[in-house]
Amino acid sequence: EPAKEFIANKGYDVQFGARPLKRAIQKYIEDEMAELIIRTGMKEGETIQVDFDSEKQQIVMNVLENAE
Numbered sequence: 494e495p496a497k498e499f500i501a502n503k504g505y506d507v508q509f510g511a512r513p514l515k516r517a518i519q520k521y522i523e524d525e526m527a528e529l530i531i532r533t534g535m536k537e538g539e540t541i542q543v544d545f546d547s548e549k550q551q552i553v554m555n556v557l558e559n560a561e
Contacts, residue, residue: 495545496552521552529554 500521504514526541535541538559546553 495547496543499545499550499552525552525554529556 500517501514503521504517505511506513522543526543529535529541533556535556536559540557540559542555542557544553544555545551
């Protein structure tokens with residue numbers, strides 16, 4: 494939930510409303526997720542957990558191994 498709030502806050506502008514939301518999702522989720530996939534060499538079946546670090550005020554992502 495805190496990660497969603499962070500993205501919502503970054504993606505809202507008083508003047509433009511929610512128009513910047515797409516860019517915020519791309520910057521803080523999609524771009525970071527792509528870097529994580531490349532950096533870790535993710536395998537099929539693994540998932541990415543998205544969370545928010547309130548101390549650092551940033552999105553954090555972790556690769557979770559397949560539970561099977």
